[in-house]
Amino acid sequence: MTQAIIDWAQSPAGEFALFSALKILAAFSVLMFIVAYAVWVERRVAAAIQDRIGPNRVGIFGLLQPAADAVKAFLKEDFTPGHVRKVYFWLAPAIVMIPSLLTMALIPFGSNLGHQKMVIADLNVGVLYTFGIVSLGVYGIVLAGYAANSKYPFLGGIRSSAQMISYEIAMGLSVIPIFLLVGDLNLSSVIEYQTGSLFGWMVFKQPVAFVIFLAAMFAETNRLPFDLPESEQELAGGYNVEYSSMKFALFFMGEYAAVATGAAMLVTLFLGGWTLPFAGLDQPAISILGGLLHVGIFLAKMVSVIFMIIWVRWMWPRFRYDQLMDLGWRRFIPLALANIVVTAIIVWALSK
Amino acid sequence: MQDILFYVFAGLALICGFLVVANPFSRSPVTSAMFLVLTIVCLAGLFVLLHAFFLAAVQVLVYAGAVMVLFLFVIMLLDLKVEERRKLKVFSMVGGLISSGAILFIFLHHLLRAPLGEPATLPAEGGTIPLGKLLFTQYLLPFEAVSIVLLVAMVGVVLLSKKDLK
Numbered sequence: 001m002t003q004a005i006i007d008w009a010q011s012p013a014g015e016f017a018l019f020s021a022l023k024i025l026a027a028f029s030v031l032m033f034i035v036a037y038a039v040w041v042e043r044r045v046a047a048a049i050q051d052r053i054g055p056n057r058v059g060i061f062g063l064l065q066p067a068a069d070a071v072k073a074f075l076k077e078d079f080t081p082g083h084v085r086k087v088y089f090w091l092a093p094a095i096v097m098i099p100s101l102l103t104m105a106l107i108p109f110g111s112n113l114g115h116q117k118m119v120i121a122d123l124n125v126g127v128l129y130t131f132g133i134v135s136l137g138v139y140g141i142v143l144a145g146y147a148a149n150s151k152y153p154f155l156g157g158i159r160s161s162a163q164m165i166s167y168e169i170a171m172g173l174s175v176i177p178i179f180l181l182v183g184d185l186n187l188s189s190v191i192e193y194q195t196g197s198l199f200g201w202m203v204f205k206q207p208v209a210f211v212i213f214l215a216a217m218f219a220e221t222n223r224l225p226f227d228l229p230e231s232e233q234e235l236a237g238g239y240n241v242e243y244s245s246m247k248f249a250l251f252f253m254g255e256y257a258a259v260a261t262g263a264a265m266l267v268t269l270f271l272g273g274w275t276l277p278f279a280g281l282d283q284p285a286i287s288i289l290g291g292l293l294h295v296g297i298f299l300a301k302m303v304s305v306i307f308m309i310i311w312v313r314w315m316w317p318r319f320r321y322d323q324l325m326d327l328g329w330r331r332f333i334p335l336a337l338a339n340i341v342v343t344a345i346i347v348w349a350l351s352k
Numbered sequence: 353m354q355d356i357l358f359y360v361f362a363g364l365a366l367i368c369g370f371l372v373v374a375n376p377f378s379r380s381p382v383t384s385a386m387f388l389v390l391t392i393v394c395l396a397g398l399f400v401l402l403h404a405f406f407l408a409a410v411q412v413l414v415y416a417g418a419v420m421v422l423f424l425f426v427i428m429l430l431d432l433k434v435e436e437r438r439k440l441k442v443f444s445m446v447g448g449l450i451s452s453g454a455i456l457f458i459f460l461h462h463l464l465r466a467p468l469g470e471p472a473t474l475p476a477e478g479g480t481i482p483l484g485k486l487l488f489t490q491y492l493l494p495f496e497a498v499s500i501v502l503l504v505a506m507v508g509v510v511l512l513s514k515k516d517l518k
Contacts, residue, residue, distance in 0.1 A: 088382075123405065124405060124480070125405045125406050125408075125409045125480060128406065128409035128410065128413060128480075129409045129412075131409075131413055131417075132409050132410075132412035132413035132416070132417060133412070134417075135412070135413055135416070135417025135418060135421075136412070136416060136417055138417075138421050139389070139421070139424075142421070142424055142425075142428075143386075145428075146382060146424075146428055154428070157428065158425065158428060158429065161421050161422075161424065161425045162425065164421075165418060165421055165422065165425075168417070168418070185480055
């Protein structure tokens with residue numbers, strides 16, 4: 001029996017299954033760690049910007065605050081109001097988490113460790129899959145709004161479905177120029193294309209696409225300045241009004257997981273992924289140490305982007321709803337379309 | 353493994369599809385829409401098993417991600433509580449059964465006559481580049497015709513939603 005298991009683990013199929021499971025476990029743990037500490041960073045940054053101190057009681061600098069928050073969320077009474085639609089009420093918080101976790105499978109978070117490529121699934125239609133999954137993200141919030149069966153959550157759900165559909169289009173159109181340049185939908189090829197020099201990074205080659213993608217990412221993750229589905233002042237919290245304890249916490253974990261995957265996508269598409277344009281760090285690693293260094297570079301870039309996203313939240317006021325729709329449909333989509341046409345003409349002219 | 357996955361996805365697609373039209377537990381249109389989303393995702397799984405990765409991704413992106421969200425949006429805005437209480441009509445049930453039976457008959461009639469030979473060779477792998485080449489060479493005319501249909505639909509929507517055209 002044990003011999004059979006060892007044989008299976010050494011066969012190609014068994015090796016693939018084992019290492020995939022390990023990579024999934026690692027990516028999931030790191031993502032959950034980032035989600036937990038993004039909340040802490042958010043609160044400390046908010047406090048610093050607003051000239052307060054922020055959470056500093058639990059552990060050194062309040063570093064154990066996420067653990068305390070988790071205990072609080074689990075121990076609170078899980079109250080189900082009488083008027084809600086029960087099945088969807090239970091389903092919605094679970095659905096919120098799923099899309100961000102599924103998107104993580106496509107992100108190349110390093111070159112390779114030994115013989116293993118540091119990506120869970122190296123799909124040829126990589127980015128299409130990502131957008132397909134991201135587009136499913138709206139269901140969690142819409143269902144939460146519908147399940148609550150009361151006024152404000154419902155308005156939050158309706159707002160979020162309109163907002164996310166609108167900005168998904170801008171987001172999808174904004175990345176097309178990148179794939180015109182790369183000539184492949186695979187995310188690993190996108191990173192390979194960005195090696196060489198700092199100005200090989202897509203953020204310098206496609207600045208317009210970068211701006212549109214960044215703004216659409218804020219809208220897709222329901223973060224300020226586009227957090228209309230939950231806007232506290234008008235909707236008293238929006239889609240999550242009727243939720244309590246861990247179900248409520250799951251919505252926020254879902255939001256931060258979406259922020260983390262959005263940052264990972266941004267880093268992969270525009271900021272060179274796991275590469276740095278000097279000291280030979282843009283070639284696939286040969287040694288284990290080099291492989292770990294690449295993972296570290298990717299994480300450092302990702303954390304910086306997350307930090308930027310958190311910073312923006314405390315610097316910008318919320319958009320009005322008509323301004324949001326106007327920006328999405330009348331500014332970004334025509335701009336993204338023009339960017340596609342211009343890039344296509346340049347690619348065509350250069351290929352002649 | 354692939355055969356097992358085929359039966360899993362096909363079975364799930366059939367069950368979910370059945371629950372879209374005749375759910376014994378709930379008559380809410382939102383539940384039907386959600387089961388339709390599951391059916392679409394299962395169909396995408398079947399496309400993956402056929403190595404049509406592009407089609408599978410687009411199926412999820414367009415149908416599950418955009419079309420069904422709009423459906424939900426409209427259902428919620430209209431608040432179809434009347435639909436939940438409405439009785440089943442005998443006429444529409446009989447009509448539906450007859451038409452689906454007819455489709456099943458045609459399908460089986462041709463399936464049983466068709467010779468079971470070697471599977472046909474694929475004109476292209478499911479990747480993006482071969483698919484794009486086929487669309488812009490061999491199937492250019494149907495492709496453009498479909499896009500004109502979509503354009504007409506879009507112009508129609510703009511015309512209908514603008515109340516006062518200047």
